[in-house]
Amino acid sequence: MDNSPSVREERIRKITHLYYSNPEIQKAIFDFSVNREISPRYFEGFGKRPDSFQYESDVFGLVKKGATSFHCSEERWNNPLSVQTGMKEEELNKIREGWDLLIDIDSKYIDYSKIMAKIIINFLEFSGVKNIGIKFSGSKGFHMIVPWKAFPKEINGVKTSDMFPEWPRILTKYIMEKTKPKLIEEITKLTTPNKYIRDFQAPKEVMPDLILVSPRHLFRMPYSLHEKTALASVVLDKNNLSDFQPKDADPFKIKVKNFIPECREGEATELLMQALDWSQENSNKEEKKTFEYKPINITDRSEKNFPPCVQKILLGVNDGKKRSLFVLINFLRSIGTEKDELEKIIYSWNKKNPLPLKDAYVKAQIDWALKKKPMLPPNCMDFYKDIGVCSSDPLCKTTKNPVNYVVRKNFQSEMNKPKKNKDNFKNNN
Numbered sequence: 474m475d476n477s478p479s480v481r482e483e484r485i486r487k488i489t490h491l492y493y494s495n496p497e498i499q500k501a502i503f504d505f506s507v508n509r510e511i512s513p514r515y516f517e518g519f520g521k522r523p524d525s526f527q528y529e530s531d532v533f534g535l536v537k538k539g540a541t542s543f544h545c546s547e548e549r550w551n552n553p554l555s556v557q558t559g560m561k562e563e564e565l566n567k568i569r570e571g572w573d574l575l576i577d578i579d580s581k582y583i584d585y586s587k588i589m590a591k592i593i594i595n596f597l598e599f600s601g602v603k604n605i606g607i608k609f610s611g612s613k614g615f616h617m618i619v620p621w622k623a624f625p626k627e628i629n630g631v632k633t634s635d636m637f638p639e640w641p642r643i644l645t646k647y648i649m650e651k652t653k654p655k656l657i658e659e660i661t662k663l664t665t666p667n668k669y670i671r672d673f674q675a676p677k678e679v680m681p682d683l684i685l686v687s688p689r690h691l692f693r694m695p696y697s698l699h700e701k702t703a704l705a706s707v708v709l710d711k712n713n714l715s716d717f718q719p720k721d722a723d724p725f726k727i728k729v730k731n732f733i734p735e736c737r738e739g740e741a742t743e744l745l746m747q748a749l750d751w752s753q754e755n756s757n758k759e760e761k762k763t764f765e766y767k768p769i770n771i772t773d774r775s776e777k778n779f780p781p782c783v784q785k786i787l788l789g790v791n792d793g794k795k796r797s798l799f800v801l802i803n804f805l806r807s808i809g810t811e812k813d814e815l816e817k818i819i820y821s822w823n824k825k826n827p828l829p830l831k832d833a834y835v836k837a838q839i840d841w842a843l844k845k846k847p848m849l850p851p852n853c854m855d856f857y858k859d860i861g862v863c864s865s866d867p868l869c870k871t872t873k874n875p876v877n878y879v880v881r882k883n884f885q886s887e888m889n890k891p892k893k894n895k896d897n898f899k900n901n902n
Contacts, residue, residue, distance in 0.1 A: 482516050485541050485703045492698065492705075492724045493536040496529070501696045501729045502543055503529040508570060510553040512691055513540035516700055522689075525553040542698050544691035547575045548637055549621060556689065558792060559828035565688070566635040571621035573733075574641050574741070575692055576648065579614035586614045587714055588659045592652045593617060594711055600744040604736035607714065609722050611699025611706045615714075616692060620733050623741035628749070640745065642686040647748035687796065690859070695732040698724065708732045773883055774808050780878035781864040782857045787818075789825030793860030798823075798830065798838055799850070800857075800875070806847040807876045815839070850875050 492498065506526045513520040513535045520540070526532065532543070549570045550556055556568065576593065580586045590607060597605055597619070606618040624633050633640065693699070693706050704722040708730040721727075776784065783804055786797045801822065805815045816839060823829045852874050857863040872878045 478517070481701055481703075485516070485698060485700055488703060488724060489536050489541055489698065493533050497729045498696050499529045499532040501731075502526075502532050502694055505695055505732060506543075506545055508549040508551070508553065510546040510548070510550060510556055510689065510691070511694070512544050514542045514544060514700070515539045516541045519544070519691075522558075523553050523556045541700055543694045544697070545694050546689060546691055547641070547686075548572045548689070559794075561831065562834070566632075569634050569637065571624075571626075571634045572637045572641060573621050574619040574624075574644055575686075576617040576645060577610070577614065577692065578617065579610065579612070581613065583613045583719065585660055587717070589652070589656055590615045590617065590714060592655050592659065593648060594714075596648060596652050597744065600741075600747065602736075602741045602744055604734040604740065605711065606708070606732045606734045607711055608695050608706055608708045608732055609704070609717070609719075611693060611697070611704050611722065612702055615709075616706070618732060618734075619741055619744075620736055622738055623736045624745060625739050625742045628745070633745075638686045638688055640749070643752045644745065644748045645686055647751050650751070696727075696729065774810060774879070778879050778882040779804075780869060780872075780875045781866055782853075782862045783875055785862040785864055786860075787822050787825075789822065789827065790860065790862065791827055793862075794823075794826055794828075794830050796856070796860050797862070798835065802839060802842045803848050803850040804875050806842065807849050808879050812843060 503526050509525070510523045511525055512522050513524070516539075520535070535543075546553075549572060551568050551570050556565070578586045578589050578593070580589070594605055594607070594617075602619055602623060604620075604623070606620070608616050610616055626633055695706055695708050697706050698704070699706065702719070703724070704719055705724045705727055707722045707727045709717055710730075776787065779787070783800070786800060790797050798819070801819055802815070805818060810818070819835060819839065820832070823832075823835055851857075853863075853869065853872065868878060868881060872881060
């Protein structure tokens with residue numbers, strides 16, 4: 474079966490007009506978009522940002538212009554059109570009304586994603602969260618949502634709406650950690666050799682995706698089509714999750730339901746408090762283990778040995794500056810860059826950005842990082858694609874992390890150096 478981009482595009486464009494012309498679909502997408510930043514996708518590329526719908530008919534209007542799917546923010550804004558790239562954290566806090574907890578589950582096998590979804594549902598219900606929205610991603614995973622209404626609006630004088638992405642990131646890590654043992658236990662029971670090769674790495678691959686927990690990151694809206702499969706991101710009943718199959722997301726056979734569940738005010742308070750306590754305890758443990766870190770010994774830390782993604786970041790970026798800063802700090806520290814040189818590189822990089830980050834923010838991030846043990850930058854996944862710097866070369870295909878790239882590049886350089894032998898030494902002396 475030909476699944477090339479041109480064939481996939483032709484397949485989805487055949488159904489977009491008919492599918493999105495359905496008033497029920499338009500209403501479902503419009504209703505979910507209220508107070509959210511949205512962006513249409515035109516098969517491969519996204520539309521302008523920020524954007525929002527004014528009327529239900531706007532959905533079909535964009536489809537007639539070529540839109541194939543619609544994506545939106547986890548953050549809720551009092552006016553989505555007032556969100557601008559490069560805004561200060563304080564400015565974003567003033568216009569952010571709140572945020573939903575969005576957990577993205579994805580795996581190479583949909584059965585693994587189902588297992589993870591059911592385990593997370595059980596854990597959330599055990600933690601007092603009884604109302605959870607769940608929808609099919611359109612491919613091999615699921616999106617789960619705990620709505621803003623379920624969270625306390627303030628904890629110890631700190632406004633919850635201001636704590637994005639820190640608190641949802643902590644929540645996701647907490648859920649991952651608490652459900653990991655059960656996940657591994659259940660997946661290793663899944664022994665169907667005629668269907669799958671038993672894969673013990675799979676537990677790692679079905680963990681909730683933290684990439685979604687970042688400022689202004691977008692996710693596929695309920696009932697939006699998926700470009701690769703031409704299936705709909707259909708909302709599911711948790712009780713029917715086990716029986717769900719991708720064919721049930723046929724765009725012309727689905728029934729429209731609300732993705733945001735009705736919930737009690739503050740029903741996720743206990744969950745959030747437990748997650749913050751867990752994060753604090755583990756931060757203290759990490760501080761105690763600092764002495765155990767052994768830095769990597771890299772002889773040549775020149776920029777020519779950096780991976781393409783890091784070299785591209787160093788040229789300056791439009792979007793994803795905070796995430797790029799996170800990459801640079803951890804990359805440079807992991808390869809043994811001293812504090813003065815690290816600061817010199819990062820401040821020089823920030824000046825190249827069309828809208829530089831505030832020096833005070835950069836300094837705070839560097840100072841905070843230097844108080845902790847070095848940690849590796851994110852692995853080579855969609856993280857770098859999301860900020861538009863992924864530019865693979867042959868060596869990239871053999872490495873999982875930008876630091877591994879530098880280590881291998883140094884090793885290759887050492888191996889290619891001419892070897893001195895005793896005869897050469899005698900002849901030269």
